[in-house]
Amino acid sequence: MDASAIPSLGAKDYKSDIKPVWCPGCGHFTVLSALTKTLAYLGIPKHLCAVVSGIGCSSRLPAYVDSYGFHGVHGRALPLAAGLKAARPDLTVLVAGGDGDGFSIGGNHFLHACRRNMDLTYIVMDNEVYGMTKGQASPTTQSDWARSKLTPHGTGIRRFQPAAIALAAGASFIARGFSGDPAGLSGLLAQAIEHPGFAFVHVLSPCQTFRPEQRAWKQQVHPCRMQPTHDAAHAAELIQRDDGMALGVLYSEQIPVHAPGTGPTAAREALAGIERELLS
Amino acid sequence: MDASAIPSLGAKDYKSDIKPVWCPGCGHFTVLSALTKTLAYLGIPKHLCAVVSGIGCSSRLPAYVDSYGFHGVHGRALPLAAGLKAARPDLTVLVAGGDGDGFSIGGNHFLHACRRNMDLTYIVMDNEVYGMTKGQASPTTQSDWARSKLTPHGTGIRRFQPAAIALAAGASFIARGFSGDPAGLSGLLAQAIEHPGFAFVHVLSPCQTFRPEQRAWKQQVHPCRMQPTHDAAHAAELIQRDDGMALGVLYSEQIPVHAPGTGPTAAREALAGIERELLS
């Protein structure tokens, strides 16, 4: 798909009238724009879309999109979205959040959402820091980043590798975007939303305030050199060798979508039959 | 290491006088024996060893080992053990539990314990079922196992791959054992305990009561065909191609052990100096 072909017409209609709390220059602004642009491009009716999030700067996104939204508690966006999708398969359900929300407190739900392969799109705005709580290390922070007062010598531990974990957990679509490349990001978001099943979009989205050095990402990102492979074992090796800066679709496969309780076979029997079985 | 060379002398001394609640024939009995045998072999003084667990049949193990132990709450054994190890680096800290405890409710701690690489040994007795709560599907259960009343058509979702996840999360030692091969298991446990850093031992440990078909595991296991590699990317591919029945060390590397607060540089300054800095 040629990302630059995505028309911006209508994108504004998907922005709500609430003013973001974000700092000037925050990467999350561009993610918001790319998302509204994508929704316009895909022509998803606003009232049939829901954006679910946890807590963090990134997680404030739902209120800025003019669709249905749920700004839940820290780390629990994915299960809330899974429940919504199970109840309402007619909706396009998007999940948005940060690296702290998704990979620290929310790590378990990330694993199980990847396995579960429900038709959700999960957008993580990774700035390798907890922005909202003023600059602590997140799971994706480099182990020697020593500017958090909680870990004054750096965390000293390995970084969390979102794409590798998603793959090992069984995700069927994995892509990486960059807020500094909004057109490319819109293209990835469109593919992710159209992917049947769980689609994970890892978005590099710099924090101006606590990670100003991330301005250099502009120079560091590069297109993904690997061809989208459908072989998970091969992809596992490729993703491990990746420098974390490759943009594009890292993995994609078509497997059955898990849609609990919505199979066409679910006969709507009357409760009376069930009650009858209780008779002694 | 020649596992059969492990002497059983003294293993009994590591068994407590509490009678296990386990069903006759449960795989966990053999894991207990292999562990006490290993402790005897390594000559770890009972009072300098602590076994920490969560909740489940498997998690009842600590009380049956005559060492210090902590039978905590469901899914939280790893953080409890991390705190204990941080406070008491002199102890050998082992963590034991099941596939439900470790990979379902405890999945997030598993990820972060792998990253954190503290000097802990984590033994998961995987029976692909929740034994203690009478037979529900666990994350490692096959998607079409339809004998749980909670998921009468099977879970319908991908299985959790413990070794692949551990590797993606950054674990520095990954092995797979089988309770039907106690000598081999003892050998792996010994290596795991001696490994400096986080060592994950995935033990296939059949549930007689809810998964009697697992008796066939005896025929299905086979030695690990891959050479222990130190290249994580390569290992990622190999582990993905593995059938889940390969026994042996799947991955091992030497990286710095994370030992919070126990560096020799930690000068024991007086509190008075800190108080002085508060003066206005």
Added chain:
Amino acid sequence: MANPAIDPWTRPISVAVTGSGGSGAVTAGLILLAAAARAGLFGLMMRSAGPQIRGGESAAMLRFGPRELGCMGDRFDLLASLDWGNHARFSDEISLDARSLVLADPQAGPLPGSISDSGAAVRMLALRQEAAAVAAGRPNMVAVGALGAAAGLPLDALLSGAMRTLADKGGDVLDAAFACIRRGYGEPAGTAPTLQQQPPPRWNISGNEAAGLGALRAGVRFVAAYPITPASEILEWLAPRLERLGGALLQAEDELASINMIIGASFGGVPSLTATSGPGLSLMLEGIGLAVATETPVVVVDVMRGGPSTGIPTKSEQSDLDAALHGLHGDAPHLVLAALGIGDCTFTVDWATRLAERLQSVAIVLSDQSLGQSRAIIDPVPPVDGIAPRGVVPSGAAHEDDGYRRYAPTDDGISPMALPGTPGCTYTADGLEHDPRGTPSSRSTDHRAQLDKRRDKLHTFTYGDAWAEIDGKGDLCLLTWGSCRGAVMEAAAQLREDGIAARVVALRLIMPLRREALLSALAGSTVMVVEQNHGGQLFRYLHGERALPAHARSLARPGPSVLRPAEIAAAARRLLQETHDGCIGHSEPWGEGL
């Protein structure tokens, strides 16, 4: 063979079957219960097991009689022991006396001291030998026959009970069972039975099944949950039935996920529920607070077990009341209800769900192991009616120019909810404090308005009479909640036999408290608050609400064994004595002591 003193059509009788794990004591109990139903009796069956996952020891304790039975009695009429291995573990629970009859197998070895000391009559019965005479015969089935005969149940009811209970076993198993039951009954020959009389249309139901039914009746079509003892059977019962009704059950990775899943589903418009026990409730509290703040209706059924922490997972206690009432951080008003019996699990979950839906609130329903894992033969429970469904913005509704106001103040504090899919009503539900549109706000006025709204909608609703069950008249009032009601009712009956008039007030709606109604129900009485926990949790809560007279006393006794009618009646007599003697002092809320 029947004992003339034992006539379950006249007064309830109690029967126990004990044995080591695998001996089939529980199956025997289930057959006896089904048989009693077939014979037209009401019944109750509780079970008890040791810590072993399989094996160990187990007991079935039954009671049947001419009326609904809310509790076990104080003593047992009949006991059959399949073996004496771990009988000691049950000797507290199964109290025998000189009027009791014990059926013992001579092959099972010497009688335990507790049996001989009880003074019970012992009849030797060669269970093993009789069973051995039947191909694939089992001693527990012989015991069923013998106990059935001793209890005066017709043979065809026993055989029909076996048929129901062993329906999914093969024909051979059933044939062997029939033969053994006949031998035990003392009628070794005969053909397959046809029950003469049509039994009344009653339910054979456990509290956990009953809770599941209440959920279905109230329209619950989505459940997400994580298994935990003793709540799992609610989920196991619901999973296939939800599917039959076009709904779904999702097994979550943990309780943090399950509570958030049902919030998502309810936000989408589908009435949703989860079930758990104490440890799971603790993990759900943050999510429950989110549902309160966003006004998303959800129902959490807590089947309580012994606490604190992992506690005693297989035994009953009423010690999660504090957490259910007050466990949420911040000011977070919600509904707390308690099921008053096995059948009442249906009513209370049904009512709670309708209230939660109507009030856009969270309902925590407290059941416990003694209700959830016990079975009863009861009259069917009628469904709840008269509560309007969730107020939803109709598709195509016009709304003010400044956008849809999800949290607009209204007279009753309930603001119509737009479900996703409604054009023109997009909004974001938010756990941050918000203004009427849902936009985050830290203004005092918005905070206050939303706090008031969330409290007042619960306080001003007209709940009707179901807030409590009130029985009897008298100067003594036994005030209780939840599963204790059965034993309290029976204690009141015992007191009445002694000429002491007692009323019983059993609270079903605990929060918001119907304080005025409660005060008038208590008016003029000497009050004793009965509950099964250590801290006197209801007692303290009611004092906190200033809903108890100063002289009220607490009978709070923790688990694992359930409260007995005689224990309650004795405490009440002591209380009356003290009151009479004028020495009633300040009430100590802890201890069962009076």
Added chain:
Amino acid sequence: MANPAIDPWTRPISVAVTGSGGSGAVTAGLILLAAAARAGLFGLMMRSAGPQIRGGESAAMLRFGPRELGCMGDRFDLLASLDWGNHARFSDEISLDARSLVLADPQAGPLPGSISDSGAAVRMLALRQEAAAVAAGRPNMVAVGALGAAAGLPLDALLSGAMRTLADKGGDVLDAAFACIRRGYGEPAGTAPTLQQQPPPRWNISGNEAAGLGALRAGVRFVAAYPITPASEILEWLAPRLERLGGALLQAEDELASINMIIGASFGGVPSLTATSGPGLSLMLEGIGLAVATETPVVVVDVMRGGPSTGIPTKSEQSDLDAALHGLHGDAPHLVLAALGIGDCTFTVDWATRLAERLQSVAIVLSDQSLGQSRAIIDPVPPVDGIAPRGVVPSGAAHEDDGYRRYAPTDDGISPMALPGTPGCTYTADGLEHDPRGTPSSRSTDHRAQLDKRRDKLHTFTYGDAWAEIDGKGDLCLLTWGSCRGAVMEAAAQLREDGIAARVVALRLIMPLRREALLSALAGSTVMVVEQNHGGQLFRYLHGERALPAHARSLARPGPSVLRPAEIAAAARRLLQETHDGCIGHSEPWGEGL
């Protein structure tokens, strides 16, 4: 330039600096606070900010005077606005009147209506222009000079305050600040200052720092935590300092991990603590219950913010009391304490930690945003003494033949704890109910014995006088807890000026309640319970403990703004009027209303 009515050595004065985010209002406030300390005054500084992460708007509210200050006053003497952009957001918090003086920059545009309407005098001051005259000069520093002069602070104190506050900035920044402060002060020329007088040895400390210090004093050497507003500064302050003392702080993946990490560390023998706020407390409750059941000492500091759910993260409220007292499932007695002021965070955390260690229990310490994120100039707080350390089995101790009995009953309910590494005392701590050896047990007698033990050890301990701070005498008693104490004390002072004698009782140890002591402290008075939440949480709790007279009234008002002395005094006057008129009826616990 000084206003004769303004003399902080005689009576406290209040000063505010507001501006848009990045304008440096908070830095200006910190300099003024440090300057006041250098000048020998006591002081207090609170801050307020909008929802923006950076930018938005912010305000520093200060008060300084001749005595320790526990709250902001009812009005402000001085206000400097760096710009008027979002001043409206603060107009509630910063109330001005005819006696107030506002310093405004003519370049900042027209005055907001709220300023003109207040009747305050306005003095124009060219902040931007003055700053522009200095290389790298900033208007906020000019404001520091001008406010300092108006408040009567010596110039050298201001310069010295700037030096302390800007210590980690470069020399150029400091030089520019000095020049601007001088210009604002009206003394543009001069050399670097040397403070003549040695200021008294006082602390310049925030509540969160003070809490951290209390932990270190009590021996805490391991902390695991997950960041959350407004508790993070405790952790940030502790991390490097723990390291200096040979301890460690571990940033956990979530609060479920952090509570379990500290349980593990404490089991290993190291006094351990975590800090969080409401949402984190909710997530920790299951773990806290485990610590209660296993009798593993841990301390949880909850720096409360607006609730429920995510609520209002940057604002203060006292609404987590219910959850702290009653949030655990099962009967799970533990300690709940509240810090009564910024400096008292040191004492209370110190005391709580020692109690938890001694009693092998959990202590939840309630602080809040208004304490944690405010700074004060106070006299140093003396350390706690007189509490024996954790009872530990000495290495090499003999014990009974039947093995070490970790949970053996003792007279005081405290069983000596063997730390891992002690030969011969191996045992497994268990969240399952257990017998004295720690072996899982579901026997009634074991359950009862351990429940009694865990309760009684807390109830029978001799806590001494620190359970509350009691001040004054009088028929009116203002009963309060936590951060409200400052405002309540000042309200009592205002009432005394009116001739109304009032006593103040501020609870520090809330659970277990020192009931008898409290009843005697309240004896004979008209009681008003003052707290900052919606539900009257302390009021209900005390009634639940039957520790309040029936006529007691509740003044419960939620956040986000903190309670003001005049608001409390007015409520007290209304109460006395009603009492006098004889119309005092049943107390409604909700609403601030009387």
